[in-house]
Amino acid sequence: MSSEQGYETVLEIKDLGISFSTDEGDVRAVNGVSFALKKGITLGIVGESGSGKTATTQSILGLLSENARIDNCSKVIFKHPQKGIIDLIKLGKNDTNWSDIRGRYISMVFQEPSASFSPIYRIRDYFYETMDLHLKIKDKNKREEFSLEMLSKVGIPDPKGCFGRYPFELSGGMKQRVMIAIALLTHPLVVIADEPTSALDVVVQAQILLLLRKLQQDLGMSLIFVSHDFGVIRQIADEVAIMYLGEVVEYGSIKQITASPFHPYTKLLLGAIPRFEHRNTFLSSVPGDIPSPLNRPSGCPLHTRCPSIIKGLCDKSSPNFLTIKGKHKVRCFFCEKLMKEGN
Amino acid sequence: MLRFLAYRSLGMFITLFVVSIMVFAIMQLPPGNYAERYAFRKFSGSSTTITAKDIENIKIQLGLNKPAWKLYIDWIWGITSRFDFGPSFAYETSVNNIIRSDIGYTLLLLFGSLILVYLVAVPLGVFAAVYKHSIWDYSLTILGYMGFALPPFLLALILMYFLNIHFDLSVGGFLSSKFQNAPWSFAKIWNLIEHLFVPIVVLTWSNIAFQAQTIRATMSDEINKPYVTAATARGMPRKEMLFKYPLRVAINPLLSTIGFDVNRIFSDLPIVALVLNLPELGQLLIKSYMSLDMYTAGAILLLVTFIIVFMNFISDILLAIIDPRVRIYGGNSR
Ligand SMILES: Nc1ncnc2c1ncn2[C@@H]1O[C@H](COP(=O)(O)OP(=O)(O)O)[C@@H](O)[C@H]1O
Ligand code: SF4
Ligand SMILES: [Mg+2]
Numbered sequence: 001m002s003s004e005q006g007y008e009t010v011l012e013i014k015d016l017g018i019s020f021s022t023d024e025g026d027v028r029a030v031n032g033v034s035f036a037l038k039k040g041i042t043l044g045i046v047g048e049s050g051s052g053k054t055a056t057t058q059s060i061l062g063l064l065s066e067n068a069r070i071d072n073c074s075k076v077i078f079k080h081p082q083k084g085i086i087d088l089i090k091l092g093k094n095d096t097n098w099s100d101i102r103g104r105y106i107s108m109v110f111q112e113p114s115a116s117f118s119p120i121y122r123i124r125d126y127f128y129e130t131m132d133l134h135l136k137i138k139d140k141n142k143r144e145e146f147s148l149e150m151l152s153k154v155g156i157p158d159p160k161g162c163f164g165r166y167p168f169e170l171s172g173g174m175k176q177r178v179m180i181a182i183a184l185l186t187h188p189l190v191v192i193a194d195e196p197t198s199a200l201d202v203v204v205q206a207q208i209l210l211l212l213r214k215l216q217q218d219l220g221m222s223l224i225f226v227s228h229d230f231g232v233i234r235q236i237a238d239e240v241a242i243m244y245l246g247e248v249v250e251y252g253s254i255k256q257i258t259a260s261p262f263h264p265y266t267k268l269l270l271g272a273i274p275r276f277e278h279r280n281t282f283l284s285s286v287p288g289d290i291p292s293p294l295n296r297p298s299g300c301p302l303h304t305r306c307p308s309i310i311k312g313l314c315d316k317s318s319p320n321f322l323t324i325k326g327k328h329k330v331r332c333f334f335c336e337k338l339m340k341e342g343n
Numbered sequence: 344m345l346r347f348l349a350y351r352s353l354g355m356f357i358t359l360f361v362v363s364i365m366v367f368a369i370m371q372l373p374p375g376n377y378a379e380r381y382a383f384r385k386f387s388g389s390s391t392t393i394t395a396k397d398i399e400n401i402k403i404q405l406g407l408n409k410p411a412w413k414l415y416i417d418w419i420w421g422i423t424s425r426f427d428f429g430p431s432f433a434y435e436t437s438v439n440n441i442i443r444s445d446i447g448y449t450l451l452l453l454f455g456s457l458i459l460v461y462l463v464a465v466p467l468g469v470f471a472a473v474y475k476h477s478i479w480d481y482s483l484t485i486l487g488y489m490g491f492a493l494p495p496f497l498l499a500l501i502l503m504y505f506l507n508i509h510f511d512l513s514v515g516g517f518l519s520s521k522f523q524n525a526p527w528s529f530a531k532i533w534n535l536i537e538h539l540f541v542p543i544v545v546l547t548w549s550n551i552a553f554q555a556q557t558i559r560a561t562m563s564d565e566i567n568k569p570y571v572t573a574a575t576a577r578g579m580p581r582k583e584m585l586f587k588y589p590l591r592v593a594i595n596p597l598l599s600t601i602g603f604d605v606n607r608i609f610s611d612l613p614i615v616a617l618v619l620n621l622p623e624l625g626q627l628l629i630k631s632y633m634s635l636d637m638y639t640a641g642a643i644l645l646l647v648t649f650i651i652v653f654m655n656f657i658s659d660i661l662l663a664i665i666d667p668r669v670r671i672y673g674g675n676s677r
Contacts, residue, residue: 027503061575063572065574093581096580100578101578102578110572115568116572117570117666118570119592119666119667120665129577129579130578134578168668182577198614226344262372
């Protein structure tokens with residue numbers, strides 16, 4: 001697989017396109033997304049609500065709803081430690097090959113901890129389920145010991161008590177810690193966290209972010225972290241993909257993106273981070289509304305809201321990716337022009 | 344769980360107590376009593392004048408001369424201590440003798456119907472929800488229309504006609520005449536099952552349609568919930584996952600309406616029994632009520648309400664077993 005700066009790629013998404021068929025017509029949720037996830041790296045995906053972040057991440061584990069259609073040319077290449085290279089898009093929803101991928105090598109942490117547990121089962125049932133499915137630890141004492149160890153690793157103050165509780169007896173933050181513990185139980189290669197802190201209050205959010213960052217580094221796993229909030233992404237990501245209306249518009253290391261954002265949308269998004277000094281002018285949010293994906297704008301998807309629009313070009317044709325430096329890439333006519341003039 | 348059980352049992356006993364008083368009041372409701380009726384029947388046409396004294400004597404003879412509260416206590420005591428429902432005036436024997444065989448058949452029909460409802464409705468509803476727009480889904484829709492449109496007596500007549508013409512089966516009553524007084528044997532049981540088929544299908548028909556629709560709706564809801572996606576993402580194989588996660592929650596409304604189902608079956612039972620010529624408690628209740636045979640009527644009323652209250656209790660217990668929230672919060676919280 002491609003290796004850049006000595007990092008090995010564990011998961012690569014190529015030309016991902018997803019449409020949902022609805023009563024009102026086809027919704028183009030993801031349009032030609034590509035990125036590579038390297039070993040031991042946290043990739044942040046950021047974009048407004050509706051920009052296709054969830055659809056992108058759910059397609060990796062074949063979790064999209066029935067009405068989703070994935071383009072034929074799309075690929076999700078996973079390097080399975082035993083079975084070698086697998087294109088996950090080609091696996092059917094119920095393919096038996098999923099059994100040692102889902103929850104084993106690729107785990108997920110979801111947005112709403114309360115809705116992500118069935119109230120019927122105790123916390124320990126979820127641990128035992130994962131062990132039965134993936135770890136085959138039979139000894140009862142070992143199972144418990146292993147689970148409690150994981151629970152204390154994620155900062156549960158009373159692991160033993162928590163173990164016997166029902167999800168609805170725990171707070172949102174505790175539930176999210178438990179979900180993380182279960183996701184990490186198998187020491188997966190990739191963890192996908194889709195807005196894992198968005199349903200939590202700010203203090204708990206910060207704690208969970210720290211926890212995820214620490215565990216990601218300790219276990220050397222790769223993390224895909226999704227958020228609509230650039231402020232959150234900045235705290236955790238090594239690399240960032242900025243999404244708008246189903247497309248990645250800019251990609252780069254967190255340093256490159258924060259120090260020198262190129263794309264007009266990235267700049268708008270960065271301006272939308274609440275800053276301490278500007279507490280009173282909270283959120284100079286992105287002006288205008290995200291267009292309905294039912295009728296995507298022609299040309300560059302941002303042209304209906306873009307302050308730097310080049311009339312006659314941006315609304316007619318789509319820009320291609322242009323490498324700025326290293327992995328820093330951008331997709332914008334205006335930026336292309338700037339670069340040419342700069343040279 | 345123990346506290347929950349104790350709490351619900353207590354509730355059930357209080358309900359039963361209140362119900363028994365109401366039943367007793369209803370028993371006393373029709374004007375006159377059996378003593379007058381008896382006197383009238385015995386002496387009518389014999390040109391004897393019936394005096395108040397004669398009626399009083401008959402009352403003493405029947406044990407009806409006591410005040411109502413004493414009658415109630417004797418009645419309840421007999422039932423709870425000896426399982427004795429008192430005398431049947433009209434049949435001049437004990438109520439127990441009269442209702443014994445009918446209660447057996449009634450319970451057989453009731454539980455047979457309940458079991459069939461769940462056995463058919465759950466898989467059908469689940470398949471329809473999991474395989475949307477499949478043959479299961481469409482047949483459920485059709486069944487739904489027919490289940491609500493076809494009155495039970497009409498269905499009973501159609502089935503009887505069909506079975507008679509095509510299978511030469513005479514269905515009506517619970518047993519063929521040659522088995523009526525025969526000792527229980529394999530052949531007799533089979534004969535009974537054959538005869539139960541039509542009434543049970545008729546009684547379950549609309550319930551199956553209704554409950555399968557319920558399961559389909561709740562299952563469709565549950566299948567799209569985040570906890571189902573999360574379970575899939577943890578690597579649970581599809582079939583196992585459907586059983587372990589959405590079905591466990593989708594089954595709740597079904598369990599909580601068991602009492603409702605029992606009610607519905609009981610209210611369809613008399614008309615089905617009439618069409619199919621089945622001995623059954625409903626008709627006996629009306630007959631004995633009209634002839635002021637108060638203990639017979641009371642026994643039937645009490646038994647029917649008891650079954651409904653008891654099935655509600657069972658439904659509560661099942662819900663608590665399946666849903667820890669009910670167990671922990673006593674069903675007061677979601
Ligand atoms: N199951 C679905 N059916 C129809 N449209 C959907 C479905 N899931 C997502 N979409 C649409 O696809 C677009 C992208 O959604 P999503 O991936 O959830 O965005 P994000 O996670 O970035 O908020 C949205 O316009 C959304 O309305
Ligand atoms: S391509 Fe044009 S419309 Fe799109 S972001 Fe660049 S300048 Fe704006
Ligand atoms: Mg989302």
